[in-house]
Amino acid sequence: MQTIASITRIVRWVCKQLNFDELLVAITIFLEVINNQRDDIKPRCNFRDNHPNYRKFTVDSLVPLIEAPLKKAVPEADFKRLLIEYRHKNGNGIKPVRRHKNSQVPPPYARCEHCNAPAVYLYVNDGRRQNQLRCKVCNTLFPSHRIRKESKTSY
Secondary structure (H helix, E strand, O other), rough: OOHHHHHHHHHHHHHHHOOOOHHHHHHHHHHHOOOOOOOOOOOOOOOHHHHHOOOOOOOOOOOOOOOOOOOOOOOOOHHHHHHHHHHHHHOOHHHHOOOOOOOHHHHOOOOOOOOOOHHEEEEEOOOOHOOOEEEEEOOEEEEEEOOOOOOEEEE
């Protein structure tokens, strides 16, 4: 906010630059600006004074991505090897899922995304919606119907 002394200096400078008739025209224009009658001249917005940190940001020093980052490969497990390891560790193997009379059954084509176990080792993990499956062999959760859309973005 400008002080009275700085505004007085501006008025003194304007009075030195203009004669009396030009000063009257300037005052008329100032009054039109104050009454919002002039579209070509608008007073300074005090938004920056009220919000001094608005839109202040810094740019990262790292360069932007030039190519897509490499995805880390998830170590794939084989369900047959996991069954053998479980049998050696515990003395008995993992049996297929025993389903109740009214339980939800995963689709027959479903396989575990992590260990590739068949549908006999998969539970429907979220009831009637059948969106999520759990593998009994590797205890992994995954969606039953994964919808993959090709993206048009380059990164």
